[in-house]
Amino acid sequence: MTLSDLSALLPLIILVFGIVIIMLVQTVWRNHKLTLILSVLTFVISTAFLTVSFFAESKQVTSLLIFDNYAIFYMAILFGAALAVCFLTYGFMEGRNNIKEEFYIFMLIAALGCGVIVASNHLISFFLGLEVLSVSLYVLIAYLRAGPMDIEAGIKYLVLAAVSVSFLLLGAAFVYAYCGTMKFSAMNFSALTPSIGKSSLLLAGVIMIIIGIGFKLAVVPFHLWTPDVYQGAPAPVTAFIATASKGAVFALLLRYFISTNIFDYRPLFILFIVLSIVTMFFGNLLAIMQNNVKRILAYSSIAHMGYLLAALLAGGRWAIIAVTIYLLTYFITTLGAFGIITILSGKERDFDRLDEYRGLAFRHPVLAIVFSGFLLSLAGIPLTAGFIGKFYIFTANASSGLWILLIAVAINSFIGLYYYLRIIATLYSHIQEPQTVSFESRLMPSFSYAGGLVLILLVFLLVFIGVYPSPFLKIISGIVSSLI
Amino acid sequence: MILLFLLIITLAGGIISWIVSFRSKVACRWLSTFALIADLVLLFLLTIKYASAYSSTEQWIELVKWNWIPQLGIAFELGADGLSLLFLWLTVLLGIFSIAASWDEIQERAGFFHFNIMLILAGIIGVFTALDLFLFYFFWELMLVPMYFLISIWGHENRVYAAIKFFIFTQAGGLFMLISIAGIYIIHGRTTGQYTFDYIQFLNAPLTSSFSIWLMLGFFLAFAVKLPMVPIHTWLPDAHTEAPTAGSVILAGLLLKTGAYGILRFVLPLFPKAASEIALIAMILGVIGILYGAILAFAQRDVKRLVAYTSISHLGFVLLAIFSGNMLALQGAIIIILAHGFSTGGLFIIVGALQERIHTRDMNQMGGLWAVAPRMGGVSLFLALASLGLPGLGNFVGEFLVLMGTYQVNPVLSAIASIGFILSSIYSLWFIYKVFHGPLVQNRQITDLGLREMTVMVFVMAAIVWLGIYPGPMLDSAKPALKGIQSKFISMIEKINDAQ
Numbered sequence: 001m002t003l004s005d006l007s008a009l010l011p012l013i014i015l016v017f018g019i020v021i022i023m024l025v026q027t028v029w030r031n032h033k034l035t036l037i038l039s040v041l042t043f044v045i046s047t048a049f050l051t052v053s054f055f056a057e058s059k060q061v062t063s064l065l066i067f068d069n070y071a072i073f074y075m076a077i078l079f080g081a082a083l084a085v086c087f088l089t090y091g092f093m094e095g096r097n098n099i100k101e102e103f104y105i106f107m108l109i110a111a112l113g114c115g116v117i118v119a120s121n122h123l124i125s126f127f128l129g130l131e132v133l134s135v136s137l138y139v140l141i142a143y144l145r146a147g148p149m150d151i152e153a154g155i156k157y158l159v160l161a162a163v164s165v166s167f168l169l170l171g172a173a174f175v176y177a178y179c180g181t182m183k184f185s186a187m188n189f190s191a192l193t194p195s196i197g198k199s200s201l202l203l204a205g206v207i208m209i210i211i212g213i214g215f216k217l218a219v220v221p222f223h224l225w226t227p228d229v230y231q232g233a234p235a236p237v238t239a240f241i242a243t244a245s246k247g248a249v250f251a252l253l254l255r256y257f258i259s260t261n262i263f264d265y266r267p268l269f270i271l272f273i274v275l276s277i278v279t280m281f282f283g284n285l286l287a288i289m290q291n292n293v294k295r296i297l298a299y300s301s302i303a304h305m306g307y308l309l310a311a312l313l314a315g316g317r318w319a320i321i322a323v324t325i326y327l328l329t330y331f332i333t334t335l336g337a338f339g340i341i342t343i344l345s346g347k348e349r350d351f352d353r354l355d356e357y358r359g360l361a362f363r364h365p366v367l368a369i370v371f372s373g374f375l376l377s378l379a380g381i382p383l384t385a386g387f388i389g390k391f392y393i394f395t396a397n398a399s400s401g402l403w404i405l406l407i408a409v410a411i412n413s414f415i416g417l418y419y420y421l422r423i424i425a426t427l428y429s430h431i432q433e434p435q436t437v438s439f440e441s442r443l444m445p446s447f448s449y450a451g452g453l454v455l456i457l458l459v460f461l462l463v464f465i466g467v468y469p470s471p472f473l474k475i476i477s478g479i480v481s482s483l484i
Numbered sequence: 485m486i487l488l489f490l491l492i493i494t495l496a497g498g499i500i501s502w503i504v505s506f507r508s509k510v511a512c513r514w515l516s517t518f519a520l521i522a523d524l525v526l527l528f529l530l531t532i533k534y535a536s537a538y539s540s541t542e543q544w545i546e547l548v549k550w551n552w553i554p555q556l557g558i559a560f561e562l563g564a565d566g567l568s569l570l571f572l573w574l575t576v577l578l579g580i581f582s583i584a585a586s587w588d589e590i591q592e593r594a595g596f597f598h599f600n601i602m603l604i605l606a607g608i609i610g611v612f613t614a615l616d617l618f619l620f621y622f623f624w625e626l627m628l629v630p631m632y633f634l635i636s637i638w639g640h641e642n643r644v645y646a647a648i649k650f651f652i653f654t655q656a657g658g659l660f661m662l663i664s665i666a667g668i669y670i671i672h673g674r675t676t677g678q679y680t681f682d683y684i685q686f687l688n689a690p691l692t693s694s695f696s697i698w699l700m701l702g703f704f705l706a707f708a709v710k711l712p713m714v715p716i717h718t719w720l721p722d723a724h725t726e727a728p729t730a731g732s733v734i735l736a737g738l739l740l741k742t743g744a745y746g747i748l749r750f751v752l753p754l755f756p757k758a759a760s761e762i763a764l765i766a767m768i769l770g771v772i773g774i775l776y777g778a779i780l781a782f783a784q785r786d787v788k789r790l791v792a793y794t795s796i797s798h799l800g801f802v803l804l805a806i807f808s809g810n811m812l813a814l815q816g817a818i819i820i821i822l823a824h825g826f827s828t829g830g831l832f833i834i835v836g837a838l839q840e841r842i843h844t845r846d847m848n849q850m851g852g853l854w855a856v857a858p859r860m861g862g863v864s865l866f867l868a869l870a871s872l873g874l875p876g877l878g879n880f881v882g883e884f885l886v887l888m889g890t891y892q893v894n895p896v897l898s899a900i901a902s903i904g905f906i907l908s909s910i911y912s913l914w915f916i917y918k919v920f921h922g923p924l925v926q927n928r929q930i931t932d933l934g935l936r937e938m939t940v941m942v943f944v945m946a947a948i949v950w951l952g953i954y955p956g957p958m959l960d961s962a963k964p965a966l967k968g969i970q971s972k973f974i975s976m977i978e979k980i981n982d983a984q
Contacts, residue, residue: 376629381629382622391618391666394662398666398669413659421632425648428637468552473553
């Protein structure tokens with residue numbers, strides 16, 4: 001390891017140092033605000049170093065990690081998401097009896113795991129990153145331990161993540177037995193012929209790896225944990241799982257697919273088309289039946305993974321741009337939607353029952369309009385960022401002639417519209433009788449200026465990307481060359 | 485630049501009136517009205533410009549183009565020709581009427597209401613002027629969200645259902661159009677090497693491959709839902725009935741017309757071959773719409789629903805005319821579009837005023853209202869007569885031209901469509917009879933139309949009379965654009981006929 005390797009690693013190293021410093025500070029002086037400031041500082045410095053290295057050459061550090069523009073861009077948006085979650089958490093945790101400070105430490109560790117995942121082009125580093133991420137998520141999901149739901153969610157995630165990791169490891173072992181290395185670039189599928197023969201070991205290995213990844217992304221049929229965990233976890237943690245954790249794994253999947261030319265192997269390609277379509281339909285159809293906003297968003301996030309898979313399947317340059325812009329817009333909208341839930345949540349439990357949102361527009365018009373904006377963006381309506389993402393999926397699939405996927409995305413978009421509109425209709429419907437169900441007299445029990453700031457920023461990004469995406473597209477087209 | 489100002493003034497008017505509404509509701513209403521009057525002035529300038537450049541061969545009176553998303557070849561490109569000019573006039577005039585009509589009706593959250601109205605109008609202006617397919621889709625969807633809010637917040641009893649149904653139907657059509665837009669973009673890019681969404685470039689290289697029928701169907705579906713064509717019309721009666729008066733006026737007068745405009749502007753010129761292949765089916769569906777809408781209109785008890793179904797009937801003529809590819813019929817379609825906008829818009833205002841006064845839309849609880857509200861009765865009779873196609877009024881000119889034109893193409897369909905005249909007389913007179921004649925059902929005292937309402941009605945009636953007596957300027961204005969659309973389309977139809 002040379003000095004230049006170290007300098008490439010600097011953003012991750014800073015994160016680690018930040019974690020250690022915050023832990024040390026805890027022993028001397030426990031202070032919620034100070035912890036927040038320190039974690040924010042860590043993220044900001046780390047991201048600053050990332051932006052510097054964005055303009056540098058891409059760099060392979062050992063055989064495990066690669067710091068190309070692709071990894072750096074994704075790290076930046078993942079850290080951004082984690083930062084936003086930290087800000088939102090502040091108001092959420094303030095005034096609770098729990099120990100608050102450790103939350104941020106785990107958040108930083110989780111972000112570190114995400115960073116390692118997006119920079120890995122080797123199965124071992126992927127596994128390491130995934131474990132770092134998962135272990136901190138076990139804790140974060142059950143952090144509040146306020147009720148049986150929390151514990152259940154934590155255990156569920158623990159068991160399923162463990163299962164998925166064991167699939168992943170077994171797959172990695174198979175791959176190693178076949179290739180003699182676990183580098184992504186070694187598993188080149190374009191050399192494989194449809195007659196399986198000796199390569200069945202590689203195929204089995206890759207399928208197991210994909211099952212492992214599928215659990216993390218909550219692709220149908222590996223999605224069963226999602227609604228319960230989304231509902232049971234504290235709202236900011238849910239926001240993190242929905243965005244950073246899934247986004248990082250998806251970024252890895254994209255890198256993996258592109259560097260192994262997996263689409264040249266026809267049977268797998270068709271399998272993925274089926275997976276994508278099934279995921280969309282399952283997510284959307286099940287979302288219709290829910291009466292809990294967090295569960296609706298959970299199923300909708302399953303559907304969004306289906307859309308992302310559709311974008312991925314377009315292949316080549318289009319896939320990279322479409323997936324990246326879609327993930328970016330998905331991050332913004334999902335963080336925003338969960339941010340609203342976070343701000344509205346009381347100390348006893350989260351504000352997530354649909355009927356509690358009835359007439360929100362009358363009690364808090366600004367919040368209702370902002371929430372509608374985020375929901376419309378999830379539905380992909382113009383003027384919002386979500387539309388640009390969806391438009392790229394359409395164009396990408398049209399360019400590779402995958403009309404069946406295109407039509408599936410279109411059909412699902414208007415199924416999805418139904419439940420997003422249902423939430424919006426609830427926001428704007430009149431309250432029949434004087435509110436007696438409200439369990440908290442204050443309207444926004446978890447509001448903090450930090451959280452408010454994040455929401456304002458997200459709204460700005462939502463509209464800005466929706467109206468003028470050009471600057472972002474320019475950056476994104478700069479990361480394409482890292483992969484192809 | 486006039487087109488850009490048109491958009492900016494409308495949008496800014498909406499935003500400012502929302503802000504002002506926190507202080508004063510009256511100021512907010514006036515502000516929106518003034519913004520639209522400013523739009524009228526701009527349109528007047530545009531018309532003068534058009535009239536002075538009439539003889540030139542340039543198709544577009546106004547053309548502005550800026551780069552927007554260069555990575556995809558998307559430009560902010562607005563343009564207007566004689567055809568869009570007519571639609572723009574209709575848009576702004578009906579916008580003013582609908583604001584005037586809801587002056588008293590909307591008291592709750594008036595600011596947001598006017599913001600939504602202005603946003604819809606801006607979206608419609610954008611649809612009528614956008615010359616970049618991405619931009620067009622952008623505006624196309626922009627009209628939906630505020631209309632959804634309009635119905636779901638200020639609507640009547642069953643508003644949430646109607647609003648969601650409206651949104652999902654139109655969005656479903658829209659998404660298929662989006663697929664087609666992506667498809668045409670990629671195919672055009674592959675064949676010419678130029679990746680662009682520019683309508684003018686597509687126009688110069690129309691797609692004729694066998695694949696183009698699918699792309700055409702995507703566009704057609706989106707526009708047919710809006711128009712509405714018969715099997716996919718079911719959102720319309722609900723949305724029109726549940727919307728507040730202004731919403732109904734804009735829905736019937738403008739949103740439906742965007743469908744007709746889309747077919748004229750995009751489906752026929754971009755896919756002449758594919759469109760000519762479905763022409764017969766579309767014409768048959770148009771005729772079915774004429775009869776079906778008229779029969780169902782007669783069966784309604786709810787006044788608003790009755791008026792809503794008449795729209796399906798009238799727009800059936802438009803569909804029939806467009807796909808006949810005959811010049812007379814196309815000109816007739818334009819007149820119907822304009823006249824229907826005014827007459828149905830007027831009827832919705834009347835019905836809204838009625839509901840405001842007697843709090844019901846059930847015709848069985850009305851009757852004899854002429855005695856207590858003679859002005860309202862007179863205006864309604866005029867509008868009903870216009871709607872049934874009384875010679876001398878706008879709708880007659882339009883429908884007559886359509887029948888004459890389609891007769892040259894397909895006499896059978898034209899003959900069946902003319903039954904629509906009889907049916908429209910039945911439902912229009914039935915409406916007048918049930919509401920205004922007969923004994924007074926309950927001894928109500930209702931106030932007649934006031935000064936504000938009468939002013940609106942005078943303008944509406946004047947427009948209808950003008951269209952009926954002297955439609956020349958409108959026909960001339962649309963003629964060059966229609967000529968361009970028709971010539972390509974008709975040559976394709978002839979080719980098909982020759983092949984058979």
